[in-house]
Amino acid sequence: MFYDEISEYYDQMIPVEKRIANLKKQLAPIIKENDIRSALDVGSATGATCIALAELGVEPVGIELSSKMIKVAREHARRAGMKIKFFKANMLYDQSQFKRRFDAIFVLANTISHLLDKKSLNRAIANFKKWLNPGGILLIQLLNYHRILRDRQRIVKIYNNEDRIFIRFYDFGNDLINFNLLTVENQPGVCDYTMSSVPLRGWKTHEITDILKKKSFVSIRKQGDIKGSKFDRTESNDLVLLARRRQPVYHSGRHLNH
Ligand SMILES: C[S@@+](CC[C@H](N)C(=O)[O-])C[C@H]1O[C@@H](n2cnc3c(N)ncnc32)[C@H](O)[C@@H]1O
Structure with a gap:
């Protein structure tokens, strides 16, 4: 979940x-x-x-x-x-x-x-x-x-703290919008990441x-x-x-x- x-x-x-x-x-x-x-x-x-x-x-x-x-x-x-x-x-x-x-x-x-x-x-x-x-x-x-479905901007927000970068982005469907949170470990070189998604109704x-x-x-x-x-x-x-x-x-x- x-x-x-x-x-x-x-x-x-x-x-x-x-x-x-x-x-x-x-x-x-x-x-x-x-x-x-x-x-x-x-x-x-x-x-x-x-x-x-x-x-x-x-x-x-x-x-x-x-x-x-x-x-x-x-x-x-x-x-x-x-x-x-x-x-x-x-x-x-x-x-x-x-x-x-x-x-x-x-x-x-x-x-x-x-x-x-x-x-x-x-x-x-x-x-x-x-x-x-x-x-x-x-x-x-x-x-x-009204604004989000007009603009269809996929990137919502990017935050970071010392340990992680949080990238929030959408996939726009017909009726629903998938909201995704990509979490990237903030390290030099190749980074670990996790991604979680949830459907939303606009x-x-x-x-x-x-x-x-x-x-x-x-x-x-x-x-x-x-x-x-x-x-x-x-x-x-x-x-x-x-x-x-x-x-x-x-x-x-x-x-x-x-
Ligand atoms: C975007 S968060 C908002 C959290 C909170 N109101 C705040 O201001 O930080 C939505 C929350 O609603 C919960 N939620 C989603 N559907 C729900 C439902 N049908 N009944 C109760 N809680 C639900 C989720 O688990 C999540 O924690």
Whole structure:
């Protein structure tokens, strides 16, 4: 599995402390404005979002498919002196272990693009609705595939540290994009390397917002980043969708919708 394979390198590409600090800055206004006290982080990877949320005074729970990523996340939380629940769980299935609902759900850093078809996207969004408190916030952050599929640039980014060079690149298919991580040992002469790949779906804005509307999410906002800059499909790096689970409407004491 891709994320089991790369779990050892994940925090070498972007140090976890730096990601936690950035996330804290980005998420603080949303937490404050919406009085968020509990949150679910979907695709929690090595735990940066959950730790940032906990440092902001929110009670987080992380769900993640990769056991190896969860192991690293638990170690980061332990070192930060935090008790955070990370469950090995799939966003596509019902989660009886939650035994509660959340004020917010965060699906950050392109996690949603691991869902490869509309049926899966529908199922995940139906689950998000079920797991949210009425009036709760859903925040989905993915790459801007309007731009990526127009430009078809194969090289995404090249990083290096003292030991390794990380080359991230795409293979463009018809419906799906293969995302590849080539890791090269940084030595003189012939180098060892490993390569891991995962298919992604380049979701367009309307494909996600149509399902959000169908599932009765309201106040749907398109942004270019978490802080709220305007989304420009030709220029923005990211697409951020912010939506709210509708509050039930009561009429003469009768429950009309949920
Ligand atoms: C690109 S990473 C994003 C990680 C994290 N949100 C962050 O900000 O660093 C995507 C993560 O989602 C996890 N994932 C993919 N599909 C999933 C699913 N169906 N349910 C739960 N987690 C999933 C992967 O294992 C991976 O760790």
